Amino acid sequence: MPGTARKATMAALLAGTVMVVPALGDESAELVIDGEVFVTRTEAPEHMDYISEISSGWLFRSAETQAVQMDDFDNPGMLYVDGGLEEWTNVDGSEGQSCASCHDDAESMAGVRTRMPQVNADGELWAMEDYINNCRTERMGAEAWGWESADMLNMTSMISYQSRGMPVDVQIDGEAAEYWEQGREMYYTRYGQLNLSCANCHEDNYGNMLRADHLSQGHVNGFPVYRLKWAGVGSIHRRLRGCISDTRAETFARGSDELTALELYVASRGAGLSVESPSVRN
Amino acid sequence: MNLTRRQALITALSAAAVAGILPRSASAQSLDEAIAAFTGGAEATEGGVIITAPEIAENGNTVPVEVEAEGAARIIIFAAGNPNPDVVTFAFGPLSAVSRGSTRIRLAETQDIVVMAEMADGSYQMAAQEVKVTIGGCGG
Amino acid sequence: MEGVRPRVRVDSAAEAGDIVEVKTLISHPMESGFRRDGDGELIPRHIINRFTAEYNGEMVLDVEMHGAISTNPYFEFDATVPEPGSFTFTWYDDDGDVYTATDEQSF
Numbered sequence: 069m070p071g072t073a074r075k076a077t078m079a080a081l082l083a084g085t086v087m088v089v090p091a092l093g094d095e096s097a098e099l100v101i102d103g104e105v106f107v108t109r110t111e112a113p114e115h116m117d118y119i120s121e122i123s124s125g126w127l128f129r130s131a132e133t134q135a136v137q138m139d140d141f142d143n144p145g146m147l148y149v150d151g152g153l154e155e156w157t158n159v160d161g162s163e164g165q166s167c168a169s170c171h172d173d174a175e176s177m178a179g180v181r182t183r184m185p186q187v188n189a190d191g192e193l194w195a196m197e198d199y200i201n202n203c204r205t206e207r208m209g210a211e212a213w214g215w216e217s218a219d220m221l222n223m224t225s226m227i228s229y230q231s232r233g234m235p236v237d238v239q240i241d242g243e244a245a246e247y248w249e250q251g252r253e254m255y256y257t258r259y260g261q262l263n264l265s266c267a268n269c270h271e272d273n274y275g276n277m278l279r280a281d282h283l284s285q286g287h288v289n290g291f292p293v294y295r296l297k298w299a300g301v302g303s304i305h306r307r308l309r310g311c312i313s314d315t316r317a318e319t320f321a322r323g324s325d326e327l328t329a330l331e332l333y334v335a336s337r338g339a340g341l342s343v344e345s346p347s348v349r350n
Numbered sequence: 351m352n353l354t355r356r357q358a359l360i361t362a363l364s365a366a367a368v369a370g371i372l373p374r375s376a377s378a379q380s381l382d383e384a385i386a387a388f389t390g391g392a393e394a395t396e397g398g399v400i401i402t403a404p405e406i407a408e409n410g411n412t413v414p415v416e417v418e419a420e421g422a423a424r425i426i427i428f429a430a431g432n433p434n435p436d437v438v439t440f441a442f443g444p445l446s447a448v449s450r451g452s453t454r455i456r457l458a459e460t461q462d463i464v465v466m467a468e469m470a471d472g473s474y475q476m477a478a479q480e481v482k483v484t485i486g487g488c489g490g
Numbered sequence: 491m492e493g494v495r496p497r498v499r500v501d502s503a504a505e506a507g508d509i510v511e512v513k514t515l516i517s518h519p520m521e522s523g524f525r526r527d528g529d530g531e532l533i534p535r536h537i538i539n540r541f542t543a544e545y546n547g548e549m550v551l552d553v554e555m556h557g558a559i560s561t562n563p564y565f566e567f568d569a570t571v572p573e574p575g576s577f578t579f580t581w582y583d584d585d586g587d588v589y590t591a592t593d594e595q596s597f
Contacts, residue, residue, distance in 0.1 A: 130408045141499045144562040147517045150495055218493070280484030296409035299519075299561035314488055350408035412560045429558055433524050437558040443549025445570045447509040451551070452566035456522065456558045 099126050099344070101138055104233050106342040113339045115240070118271055124341050125284035125349055128275070133296065137348040145225060145294035145346025148301045152226020155219060161210025167223075170207065174230060181231035181343050183238060185247075185332045193247040195328050196224050197303065215322040221301045225292045228345030235342060236289050238335045251333025254326065260317030266334070269311075281350075286311075287338035288331065290347025301346060304331050381428060381435040381464070388426050388439075388466055394474035399425070399467050401479045407457065410483035416452035419467035419475060425451060426468075430478075431461025457483050491536075491585055494518055498579055500593040503571035512543060512550075513566045516581055516589060522557030538563055538589075540582040545595075546575035571595050 099106040108124035116122075126134060136142050157168045171177065185195040194202075200223055201212040213220040240248040255266045269278065270286030277283070291304045305322040308330055312319040320326040402416040417425050417440070427437040440451040449467070457463075460483045466476045495517040501510035516538065523535025537557055543550040550569040569577070577593040 130404065130406070132404050132414050133408050136414075141497065141513050141515065142564070144515065144517075144564075147495055147497065147515065147562060150497070151493075151517075278488065281488050296412040299411050310488070416566075432558050434556060434558065436556040438556065439554040440567075441549075441552040441554070443544075443551060445545050445548050445550045445572070447568040447570040450568060451553070452564075454560040454564050456560055 097127060097131075097134060099124070099134075099138065099342075101140060101232075106233060106344060107235065107340065108342070110340040113336060116337060118267075119285070119337075122287065122338060122341060123274075123285055124338075124344065125287055125290060126344065126347060128282045128284040129348075129350060133348060133350055137344070143294065143346065143348055145292070145301055145348060148222045148225035148292070148294075148346060149229045150226075151218070151222030152224075152229075155222055156226065161204065161208035163207065163209040165208045167203070170203075174226060177227045177230040179231055179234060181228040181345060182234050182236055185328050185335070186239065187243045187247070191243055193244065193325070193328050193332060195304070195323070195331060196227065197323065198328075200224070200227075216303055216306055221292055221303065224303065225301055225346045228292060228343065231343040232345060233342050235340050236335060236338045238332060238339065240332070240336045244332065247329045247332050248336060250326075251329040251331070251336075254330045255333050258315075259312055260315030262315045264315040266311065266330075285337070286334065287341060288334050289338045289341040290344035290349065292346055294346050294348045296348070296350050304334075308334075381430050384428055384435045385464075385466065388424075388468070389474050392472075392474050394466055394476040396476060398422075398469075398475035399465050399477035401463060401465050401477050402452075403463055403479055403481050405480075406482045406484060408484065410457045410459070412454045413457050413481060413483075414452070414454050415463060416450065417465050417467075418448065418450040419465075419469075420449060421470055422449040422467035422475075423470055424468040425449065426466050427455065428464040428466070429455065429457055429461060430464055432456070432458045435464075457481055459483055491518075491583060491587060494581075494583070494587070494589050496579065496581065496589050496591040498577070498591045498593055500569075500577060500595075503595050503597060505597060506571070506573055508571050509568050510571055510595075511566065512569055512577070513564070514541070514543070514579055514591070515562060515564045517562050518581075518583075520557070520559055520561045520563060524557060536584050538581045538583050541565060542580045543567070543569065544578045544580075545569060545571065546573070550577075 099108045108127055109121055112119045112122045126137060140146050153174060156174050157166050159166045185193050188194045197215055197220055204210040205212050258265045266286065269283050274283050274285045288304050292301045294301050305327045308327050309319045399419045407413040417427060419425055424439060424441045426439045428435040429437050437455050438453060442449050462478045462480050464478045466474055468474055497515045499513045503510050518538050521533055521536040525533045527533050535557055537555060539555050541553040551567050574596050579591045581589040
């Protein structure tokens with residue numbers, strides 16, 4: 069149970085086995101891109117009980133990594149945005165349509181990232197990738213893209229980029245409530261042989277070092293993210309799978325209901341932070 | 351940075367480049383050969399080369415490195431601890447304004463970056479800097 | 491190879507003799523030749539091995555690259571612009587493909 073897990077962690081903290089004071093690299097660092105100031109720290113959403121201020125993962129990175137995101141030219145994630153823009157007008161499938169046939173300019177996608185994942189007309193929770201593939205198979209008569217395919221990453225990077233600078237604002241009540249509760253339950257559930265929940269690292273120990281990694285609060289406001297380790301852009305589900313694997317657990321599939329629910333809950337913890345897509349992390 | 355260690359390295363490399371007496375480990379052998387290929391066996395002196403690189407890299411896949419040597423015709427970067435020490439050579443043409451180049455490189459482990467510059471008069475200068483490459487806690 | 495996408499950003503010179511900063515980035519995996527696949531077999535090297543920047547046919551920078559250049563090769567350097575004209579940037583792939591980009595300088 070979540071409550072029990074938190075108590076156990078608190079006991080460990082009180083016993084002095086873990087450092088609790090966050091040590092951000094440079095707490096005064098400000099993310100500015102082309103003169104636009106991003107919200108990288110703000111008051112935590114009301115539903116969060118144990119953190120009062122939320123901080124973007126950008127703040128937890130080294131000065132060199134931070135700098136790569138501060139210049140759109142230096143940011144290799146922008147290569148994917150360029151790729152998505154090319155694909156936007158590319159006619160594909162049996163219906164002779166491109167994305168632009170229905171949606172006009174890519175700028176019309178502004179705000180979409182802030183709302184993802186979102187419950188669809190049939191009451192199912194869908195991630196951005198699900199909406200894109202639905203367009204492809206139902207409207208364009210084209211084949212669905214793989215979740216982590218180059219085409220999909222280009223498109224999600226480009227669509228997310230249209231919301232850059234806007235605050236994360238996912239729906240968590242109404243028809244989204246049951247998915248959000250499912251995601252919350254997962255967040256506080258310990259997984260794997262290491263018996264770790266998301267909260268053990270990203271709520272109880274952000275700011276501390278996990279070996280050589282400076283633990284962040286684990287927000288997803290910068291996804292798709294260009295990760296130095298991957299030497300490429302990756303999806304939210306790729307990262308969530310990685311975290312769960314790190315606990316030595318059997319992980320969930322990309323696009324699974326479980327990861328989409330967890331994505332919603334994690335996104336809601338970052339409500340109010342600016343969308344940074346495509347962000348740059350280590 | 352440990353200056354004594356750096357100086358020791360440079361001295362050793364310079365001497366080795368001339369005499370070919372580096373230890374017979376595969377990596378050192380090929381660094382020796384790579385340096386000799388660049389200098390033609392000429393001796394290099396320390397100084398005149400500026401290296402800008404992080405003391406600790408967040409990930410060895412992508413380490414930002416800038417090199418500059420005023421008046422250099424060519425600058426070469428070696429990664430002494432990589433399986434192949436050759437990384438990149440900048441040859442500056444007539445319309446190069448400053449003998450400076452910046453790029454992103456891969457470092458297999460914590461090691462010294464060795465940078466040599468061929469000056470307009472055919473002499474060689476060099477510098478070295480250690481970059482620590484961390485092993486992250488997160489495999490994801 | 492397919493899908494390789496170069497990007498360049500060059501400052502604009504205001505008058506003859508100005509020094510401009512050049513940044514280039516190109517999408518490429520830069521397979522080093524030292525990695526192994528799931529079966530333990532070495533993955534063959536496949537990199538961009540040379541990059542050149544010229545202005546009105548005169549060399550600015552000629553770069554020889556090896557497998558230790560990161561994925562999506564990035565370069566930053568400085569060029570003198572002696573008269574109006576254009577930069578030509580050229581990347582040479584191991585597979586024989588050549589990628590180019592240009593930038594006009596008109597003052």
